Amino acid sequence: MRLTCPNCGERDLREFTYRGAALDRPEGAWSPAWDAYLHQRDNPAGASREHWWHGFGCSAFLVVERDTRTHDILSVSLASGGRQ
Numbered sequence: 001m002r003l004t005c006p007n008c009g010e011r012d013l014r015e016f017t018y019r020g021a022a023l024d025r026p027e028g029a030w031s032p033a034w035d036a037y038l039h040q041r042d043n044p045a046g047a048s049r050e051h052w053w054h055g056f057g058c059s060a061f062l063v064v065e066r067d068t069r070t071h072d073i074l075s076v077s078l079a080s081g082g083r084q
Contacts, residue, residue, distance in 0.1 A: 001071050006078050007058040015056040022049035022063045022079070045069055051079060 001013045021041060026033040045068055052062045061079040066072060 001073075003052065003062070003064060003073060004076050005054050005057060005060060005062065006076065007060055008054065011054070011057060015054060016062075017053045017055050019051035019053050019061070022051045047074060 002010050003013060003016055004010045023037060026037050047065060048068050050064050050066065052064050054060045054062060062076055063079050064076050065074040067074065
């Protein structure tokens with residue numbers, strides 16, 4: 001599998017580290033939404049949003065949308081706060 005880093009171009013998967021599902025962080029104080037954010041994970045078959053780190057490249061944090069059934073990459077973008 002290959003990922004196209006917005007900074008470096010197409011690279012081999014071995015340059016990247018999977019960092020988990022790209023979830024929207026809840027706002028405010030503790031609530032049941034925080035419990036779900038911290039402890040409950042889906043295991044979807046199909047399109048998913050994931051965080052990846054380009055550790056052996058530009059050190060950018062990326063949001064990768066890919067199909068978990070086929071490993072087709074649907075999109076790659078810089079995560080907010082990622083080095084540009």
